[in-house]
Amino acid sequence: MSRLRRRVALVLAPLLCSGALAACSQNEVGSSGDNGFVSGKGVITLLPASERKEPGEVAGRTIDGEPVSLDDYEGRTVVVNVWGSWCAPCRAEAPELVAASKELADDGVKFLGINSRDLDQAAAKAFQRKFEVPYPSIYDQQGRTLLAFRGTLNPNSIPSTVVIDERGRVAASVLGEVSRSTLVGLVEDVREGSGA
Secondary structure: OOHHHHHHHHHHHHHHHHHHHHHHHHHHOOEOHHHOOEOOOOEEEEOOHHHOEOOOOOEEEEOOOOEEEHHHHOOOOEEEEEEOOOOHHHHHHHHHHHHHHHHHHOOOOEEEEEEEOOOOHHHHHHHHHHOOOOOOEEEEOOOHHHHHHOOOOOOOEOOEEEEEOOOOOEEEEEEOOOOHHHHHHHHHHHHHOOOO
């Protein structure tokens, strides 16, 4: 190896190593890689009724192409889950969400998904089939629907879950993976405190 090549190798090696370490450290704190989102750590927020606000318009076409809107569930408590088929915590929590949706159905609680950042609908459809998801999801490849939550509890990680109270206000959120028992308890807390 020539002197010049050795010098270039000696200069580039530390730079390449530091770049690789930086990429690894970003992934360790929850980066989702190419999708540009950060996974949450399971942070739960419950707002008192006096601090709750309505989101902007949450509407679009489902993964199957049907129109759907949060307004379709007026007067109901609604659980909105933001997910992507590429997201490992989303796959882990999917059976929990399905179980919670079935458990809360008798209480009139509705579920609505927002599929974010999937490159095509086929992956999202496969996810819904695999986990037998019984509720619709808005197909939102660009993540624009999430802008409706600005000024409220913003679902800025994937997965995120937001609970809308019976008056159409954002009442609670979980940033990160959620269990069935946690979600059911959170919905019950929202419903008990929706009066103001």
